[in-house]
Amino acid sequence: MSTLKTISLAAIVIMCALAVSAQTTGTITVSGSQPAACSLTNSSDTALSSTIALGAMTPAANNTLVTGTAVTHLRSNKAYVVSAQATALSFTGAGIADGGNAMALSDIGFGLTAVDATATNVASSHTDTIASGFDYTSGWTAASNGLTPFVVGTNSTLNDVTSNTQVLSGTRLSKKGNIATNNNAVVATFGVATLPQYFTPNTTFSSTVTLTMTCP
């Protein structure tokens, strides 16, 4: 007869808590940046590349300037500066000067003829400042005696922007929105004007004005 031994064993197994519990958290951090941004576009909000074709400018018996304009949209999220630089006048088919004058950059008035900052999403209390001489918002200088009316040092012409020259500046332009937004831009209209005269004939003349907008 074998001897039975009974061992009473009370075993308690402790289940360790799992890593998960009735609550868990995680985080998602959203980050980014919004750089200083400004844009100068045409009135269709695409890249500005306009040609102002003044046509054949035959001298007349009046003091009527031939004018042209290019409408631009300016947007920025901080203060801005617009500067302009014109290339030298180039001619094709130029006739002999024969003691007369050829058209010069100084015969072509250039500046701002209108600045409209009334759109809904233009920044509050926005202001624009047109550089001295480039403000033609009240109209062009009237010609007299059939001659160029622009006075050097007073009425700006393309001759005043042969190097990159500030023509306009201002405070922040846009409250919000982007380049597709139809009410967050200041509409700046640039104008050129010249009086047809007996300048040396040519087939074509041209100068390209490069406008540069910065948000320094």
Add this chain to the structure above:
Amino acid sequence: MRKHSLNLLAILALFAPVVAGQATGTITLSGTLPAACSMTDTSNNSLSTTVALGSLSPAANNTLTTSTVSTRLRSNKAYVLSAQASALTFTGLATTGGGDTLAAGDIAFGITGLTRSGTNVAAGTDTIVTGPPSFDYRGGYPAPTNGLTPFVAGTNGTLNNLASNTQIQSGTRISVKGNNITSNNYVTETFGIALLSQYFTPNTTFSSTITLTLTCP
């Protein structure tokens, strides 16, 4: 002599249980299986993700900048998912100059994808809060027009709706069994963020941290 007999009897009685012909013993196993839920990234690790939206320059379109974060949800009972976003913080914030600064209401947040499938996923339902505001962006984000933020306050969920801890989803038990390494016992949840780059006040960085909390109440 009588006293010695009594003492012997007492000793025998004491040992009787261990020398009997039948004996029983017990092993008691005890523990608990608590309510458990987890929310992890797609590698089954703690969720701690940064959505870097980069430099947001305004463009001439109505295209939202978007990003997503995928997570895995597991639970052994019904769950509630909530979210809370910290206030937007900026570094290098320029002068407002009469314009607007990016706000929490300009950044949409919600669920862009939800998949309850897998061998060890319990049959059940998940319910995204549709409010309003709605955090259900599975059908896509509202399309911007005119280059402006398309999210309507009180209608489309944004970070502005998560200033306090806010329930965005709930559901029935998710996992049949398995643990946090099991490959087929979770709901795949995708969170989305969207905003439209605009002429907001420039800054060097902006950020907000969204804390997601999964509970099994």
